[in-house]
Amino acid sequence: MATADKKVYRASTTAPVNIAVVKYWGKRDPKLNLPTNSSLSVTLSQADLRTLTTASCSAAYPASEGDSLLLNGEAADVTNARTQACFRELRRRRAALEAASPALPKLSTYPLRLVSENNFPTAAGLASSAAGFAALVRAVADLYELPDSPAELSLVARQGSGSACRSLFGGYVAWRAGSREDGLDSVADQVAEAAHWPEMRAVVLVASAEKKGVSSTSGMQQTVATSGLFRERVATVVPANMARMEKAIADKNFEEFAEVTMRDSNSFHATCADTYPPIFYMNDVSRAAVRAVEAINAHAGRAVAAYTFDAGPNAVIYYLEKDAEVVVGTLYHVLGDTEGWKREALSGLKASMSLDSGVAALLKGGISRVIMTAVGEGPQKTDKFLVAEDGTPVR
Numbered sequence: 001m002a003t004a005d006k007k008v009y010r011a012s013t014t015a016p017v018n019i020a021v022v023k024y025w026g027k028r029d030p031k032l033n034l035p036t037n038s039s040l041s042v043t044l045s046q047a048d049l050r051t052l053t054t055a056s057c058s059a060a061y062p063a064s065e066g067d068s069l070l071l072n073g074e075a076a077d078v079t080n081a082r083t084q085a086c087f088r089e090l091r092r093r094r095a096a097l098e099a100a101s102p103a104l105p106k107l108s109t110y111p112l113r114l115v116s117e118n119n120f121p122t123a124a125g126l127a128s129s130a131a132g133f134a135a136l137v138r139a140v141a142d143l144y145e146l147p148d149s150p151a152e153l154s155l156v157a158r159q160g161s162g163s164a165c166r167s168l169f170g171g172y173v174a175w176r177a178g179s180r181e182d183g184l185d186s187v188a189d190q191v192a193e194a195a196h197w198p199e200m201r202a203v204v205l206v207a208s209a210e211k212k213g214v215s216s217t218s219g220m221q222q223t224v225a226t227s228g229l230f231r232e233r234v235a236t237v238v239p240a241n242m243a244r245m246e247k248a249i250a251d252k253n254f255e256e257f258a259e260v261t262m263r264d265s266n267s268f269h270a271t272c273a274d275t276y277p278p279i280f281y282m283n284d285v286s287r288a289a290v291r292a293v294e295a296i297n298a299h300a301g302r303a304v305a306a307y308t309f310d311a312g313p314n315a316v317i318y319y320l321e322k323d324a325e326v327v328v329g330t331l332y333h334v335l336g337d338t339e340g341w342k343r344e345a346l347s348g349l350k351a352s353m354s355l356d357s358g359v360a361a362l363l364k365g366g367i368s369r370v371i372m373t374a375v376g377e378g379p380q381k382t383d384k385f386l387v388a389e390d391g392t393p394v395r
Contacts, residue, residue: 005105006060008391011142015135015379017049017126018042018166019202019316021261021308022241023268024175026224026234032183033082033159036224037238040174040191040245041166042318044202045376049120051131054386055139057110061391067112070386070393071132078114085159086137087112094144107144114139115386115393120371126204126314133160134167138379150378154188170194170377172249174242194375197252199321203328204371205335205363207285207313216311219272219279229274237267254320258306261318262293265308272311281311285366289315291359292331299353300326321374326352328372334360340370 024039067087069076078084094108114136120126137157141148154165158175165187166173171194178186223230241264248256272279286309293307293315304323308316319327324345332341333351354360386394 006058007105008056008058008060008387008389009105009107009110009143010054010056010385010387010389011139012052012054012382012385013135013139013142013379014046014050014052014382015131015138015167016043016046016170016376017120017128017131018163018173019044019308019310020163020166021257021306021318022238022245022264023310024162025268025271025311026220026230027162028177029181029183030221031081032186033162034183034186035162035175035177037234038175038177038242039163039166039238040172040242041163042172042200042202042375043167043170043194043378044373046380047376048371048373049126049131051116051118051128051135052382052384052386053114053116053132053135053139055136055143056113056115056387056391057107057143058113058391059110061111061113063111065111067114069114069116069136071116072118073395076116082133082160083136086133086156087140089156089159090137090140090144090146093141093146093148097144097146112140113387113391117386126206126312129161130163130167133157133164134379136160137164138168142381151187151189155184155186158183158186158188168378171196171375174246191246192249194377197249198375200375201319201321201324202373202375203317203319203331204373205285205289205315205317205331205367206340206369206371207283207289207315207366208368214279214281214311219275219281219311222279223271223275226276227271227274230271233267233271238264241267254306255303258297258303258318261306261308269309281313282309283313283366285362286313286315288359288362288366289317292334292355292363293317295355295359296327296330296353299330325349330355331363331370334363335367335370337364338367338370340372342372345372 018041020041022040026036150168158165329349
């Protein structure tokens with residue numbers, strides 16, 4: 001009798017955070033995670049913001065324990081509908097390969113053990129679920145040796161977290177809303193590679209690393225149900241912003257990129273305020289960051305910085321490398337004592353202007369850390385494993 005296959009199969013991947021410049025908000029089908037509108041994001045460098053996930057499976061893992069996920073050292077719930085949808089679809093694709101080639105090990109039937117780590121705060125409005133589900137889907141797809149393209153895998157990742165589908169690509173990425181009821185045309189595609197416009201930089205001002213008060217999922221459904229402004233956003237504002245943004249990226253036109261980014265962020269938060277009862281993700285510190293960007297742009301005489309806020313108070317400020325002096329120099333002048341600055345990127349930068357004392361005081365008192373980053377690449381296979389060869393988590 002053949003001995004049972006006790007081998008632990010493993011695959012590791014890293015996946016990036018993406019921050020949208022044209023926002024996704026609202027679902028036309030909550031079960032399939034289909035969005036009411038298209039969106040567009042910039043993938044950020046994994047040197048600064050990434051999830052590392054090892055997916056493993058083995059016939060030796062007790063079936064009674066089922067699938068499991070360890071996130072930043074804590075057991076995470078994998079019984080929720082979204083994670084289950086991802087596992088189910090990935091297993092279905094693997095089972096199809098096994099049916100076609102009977103000699104393949106039956107990995108689709110083995111329990112999955114996943115171990116995942118972020119190098120940034122989780123659930124703080126920093127798109128951790130996007131990187132998390134992108135890494136989960138990519139790692140399991142690699143474990144299962146699926147032939148699927150990033151676009152095909154984006155259909156799976158989308159079911160875990162909408163914006164995760166954009167984290168399967170590097171550079172500048174669109175998520176097309178699609179119109180089909182089965183969601184098969186609601187996929188991500190790369191608008192431009194990171195190398196097309198590599199000068200793009202971002203500085204994240206972390207206003208609060210606490211968990212959000214209103215989760216994105218419940219917040220967006222409330223907005224869809226109650227906001228009149230939201231209907232206008234979906235019908236006219238977003239389609240116009242998508243067209244303008246794609247052209248701005250193609251032309252590497254930062255002033256246009258900046259205007260669309262800031263207007264879209266304002267539009268999104270206006271619909272949150274128009275929700276009944278209203279939702280406020282931005283706070284006084286967020287608004288001080290807006291004023292700081294406006295002052296920097298006024299001083300420069302053109303848009304050299306662009307703020308955007310997701311469903312949280314953190315400011316993400318985009319700028320081009322050549323404008324670091326006025327953008328980063330000014331912010332560093334106020335927030336020099338805050339942790340996270342990259343000293344090598346600051347050498348020789350001086351503040352060419354000073355911010356209003358009230359704005360400066362709010363930023364100084366309310367920003368807990370800074371993350372300096374840039375446009376970056378999509379998921380990367382790695383031989384750094386968080387699961388050992390015997391199936392135990394690596395500490």
